[in-house]
Amino acid sequence: MSEFHHRGVEVVAISVDSPAExxxxxxxxxxxxxxxxxxxxxxxxxxxxxxxxGGEDGKDIARxxxxxxxxxxxxxxxxxTDDIRVRAxxxxxxxxxxxxxx
Amino acid sequence: xKRRWNVPIxxxxxIVIVAVVSYIPIFTPFPVTRDIPWANYxxxxxxxxLVAVGVRxxxxxxxxxRGKISGSILAALSVLLLGLFVGAILYAGKQIPxxxxxxxxxxxxxxxxxxxxxxxxxxxxxxxxxHRAVVLVFYRGYx
Numbered sequence: 001m002s003e004f005h006h007r008g009v010e011v012v013a014i015s016v017d018s019p020a021e022x023x024x025x026x027x028x029x030x031x032x033x034x035x036x037x038x039x040x041x042x043x044x045x046x047x048x049x050x051x052x053x054g055g056e057d058g059k060d061i062a063r064x065x066x067x068x069x070x071x072x073x074x075x076x077x078x079x080x081t082d083d084i085r086v087r088a089x090x091x092x093x094x095x096x097x098x099x100x101x102x
Numbered sequence: 103x104k105r106r107w108n109v110p111i112x113x114x115x116x117i118v119i120v121a122v123v124s125y126i127p128i129f130t131p132f133p134v135t136r137d138i139p140w141a142n143y144x145x146x147x148x149x150x151x152l153v154a155v156g157v158r159x160x161x162x163x164x165x166x167x168r169g170k171i172s173g174s175i176l177a178a179l180s181v182l183l184l185g186l187f188v189g190a191i192l193y194a195g196k197q198i199p200x201x202x203x204x205x206x207x208x209x210x211x212x213x214x215x216x217x218x219x220x221x222x223x224x225x226x227x228x229x230x231x232x233h234r235a236v237v238l239v240f241y242r243g244y245x
């Protein structure tokens with residue numbers, strides 16, 4: 001995590017969880033980066049990573065995905081897994097950051 | 103003569119149980135043991151091996167060892183558990199929609215304003231202003 005901050009990159013987590021639920025998660029795992037709540041999956045839908053009815057009781061949730069956005073607001077790198085268990089590793093994201101230039 | 107308990111059968115089956123239940127709480131937090139659950143497969147191998155040793159002993163030397171029936175049942179259960187585990191890994195994890203609609207590199211990231219855990223409104227524009235880049239991590243959540 002500090003390696004991301006060292007490079008001037010912020011990491012932000014987004015899910016449909018309420019702020020209170022995310023707070024609990026952050027406390028139990030010791031996460032210090034921002035966790036944002038998108039309860040109606042509005043932003044999740046805009047980024048095209050909606051998993052319709054993927055949650056409990058047919059709730060719409062996000063499919064796992066990572067986006068690297070540069071300071072101009074352009075998406076520079078995307079990781080879209082095809083397995084719920086397999087996510088981007090920090091090293092892969094750091095490699096993509098190295099290729100940003102600037 | 104009293105026949106002895108066939109310890110490897112029970113110990114082996116206990117390890118098989120551990121192989122199943124340990125994956126989520128112990129091995130998923132680490133990508134190395136999560137992406138390919140080799141640690142759990144090793145536990146299955148160890149547990150299954152012990153059960154096999156015990157069952158073999160029960161059938162070869164039934165005068166000294168118990169476990170012909172219990173061993174057969176536990177061996178069958180072990181195979182079943184392994185099957186369920188592998189099935190869950192190979193099948194359940196893939197149950198997500200395709201990412202055809204997802205935004206691609208080169209596209210503009212839609213701006214947003216969302217609440218953080220403190221209830222504060224956080225704007226993507228603000229995040230970008232103070233940093234060289236931002237990594238957006240979408241995750242399923244714990245509902």
